[in-house]
Amino acid sequence: MSTRIDSVEPGSESHNTIPMQKQRYPKSFLKLMLFGFSIIGLPLIGALINSAMSIDRLAEQSRKTVHQATQVTLGNRVLIDEIRTMERSIRQALILGDMSLLEGYFRAHSKFEMTAEKLWEHSSHIEQRLLLEKIRLSETTIFMEILTAIDDSPEDLRGLVENFTGLMESANNFSIMGQNLIGVDVSEMLDMASHARTVVEWQLLALIPFVILLALIFSVLITRPIRQIDEAIYKMGQGELSKPVCVEGPQNLKYIGIRLDWMRRRLLKLEDQKIQFLRHVSHELKTPLAAIREGADLLAEGITGQLTKKQQLIANILHSSSLQLQKRIEDLLSYSALETDKTALVKHQVKLAKILDEVLQNQNLSIMSKRLEIIRDCPGLMLECDSEKIKIILDNLLSNAVKFSPPCGVIQIKVVQTNKLVQLDIVDMGVGIHKVDQEKIFEPFYQGRSVANTHVRGTGLGLSIAREYAFAHGGNIELIQQSEVGAHFRLTLPLNDTEGEA
Missing domain, CATH: 1.20.120.1730 (Four Helix Bundle (Hemerythrin (Met), subunit A))
Incomplete structure (x- = not known):
């Protein structure tokens, strides 16, 4: 698959812009x-x-x-x-x-x-x-x-x-x-x-x-275009590409603003092409992956004949790796949907304990292979939410806890209700999160210094997708600082649909 980036002349859209504006500043x-x-x-x-x-x-x-x-x-x-x-x-x-x-x-x-x-x-x-x-x-x-x-x-x-x-x-x-x-x-x-x-x-x-x-007046006049340029560069660095860049000032600084706006449009176009590329690749990978997973399941179940222990081990590895690859592809699809604002929520009343049971069941094989102990404290709370999105959030948080926990470790899951909010804490006994990574772990495609011993390396999208889904529900995910080993994540969600009440 190839992507084509059209060339655009930087000054092609700027020739008619400056003469039409009232010149309140000197030309330079x-x-x-x-x-x-x-x-x-x-x-x-x-x-x-x-x-x-x-x-x-x-x-x-x-x-x-x-x-x-x-x-x-x-x-x-x-x-x-x-x-x-x-x-x-x-x-x-x-x-x-x-x-x-x-x-x-x-x-x-x-x-x-x-x-x-x-x-x-x-x-x-x-x-x-x-x-x-x-x-x-x-x-x-x-x-x-x-x-x-x-x-x-x-x-x-x-x-x-x-x-x-x-x-x-x-x-x-x-x-x-x-x-x-x-x-x-x-x-x-x-x-x-x-x-x-x-x-x-x-x-x-x-x-x-x-x-x-x-002096104050002229300092404002002089620093205003510089501040506008600085804000424009900062917003582009933060990925905020929706607002056009507008610089008021001398003609040469206005021209810099026009060049920055051209760069913003180019970055926006490249971002759209990137998302489209991810979506296409993800969809094209799902078909052969489904065949690999189905074949691995048939081998593991002995449909094609009895397997030896070594063959059974290889089939189990193929099955586990295909599941992990499927999750990575689903992360890419979810990220593409988030970037294109296609995250409509289908909310209904559901028991949070039921969602947690399904997530634990999906992670049961990994939990059993590492002989982990799950300490769970979840009362029977009813939550108005999109159960599929909440399941993805919990699956990402729990899979990270399982992935980075040492063998025979302990994972604590505690749910409490405070006013009209539900607070869910997941604490593991792994290596924790390095101080340098703590401010960046929720950024897309960012992977910290601590690497788990797994067959397939993560995409760095799990926590970013989980946090966006939490935001969509009116909640949040945050990393709780703690002096002991391990990582402590806290998910906060409203009990009821706040948008519906408003």
């Missing part, structure tokens, strides 16, 4: 990352630029203030020196009686005028300018009076010398005012610095949660 994952970092970084860059501009304005203002304060202080010192020079020149001219000494006065006057002009330019406060203008007017008045006195009566210069005292006092007042105004400017700079710091702090307080929010 890299562009999405760059866009996210840009959006998150822009507020921080803006805050940094604003802080830099505030610091620059503060620095510029500080520079201007320091420059003005320096110029005003130096200029005021020059004014005082020139006033003293002018007064000294006049006193020298009067004492020595030499009017040529007034040249020093005129030079000091010119320098005073130039310095006052520069101070006017550097004075930023109106009070300073008004006082400076008053000083300039006073000095100009003194200068005009001195010129008049030189032309008319040089002796009048003695009375004009005292005018420099008031001029000096005004210059000193200007110096004091300059120092006070410098303190005001410094206070204003401190206020500006405090204001700039407050603004930066508030910007940081506002930006931190905003940036965190943006």
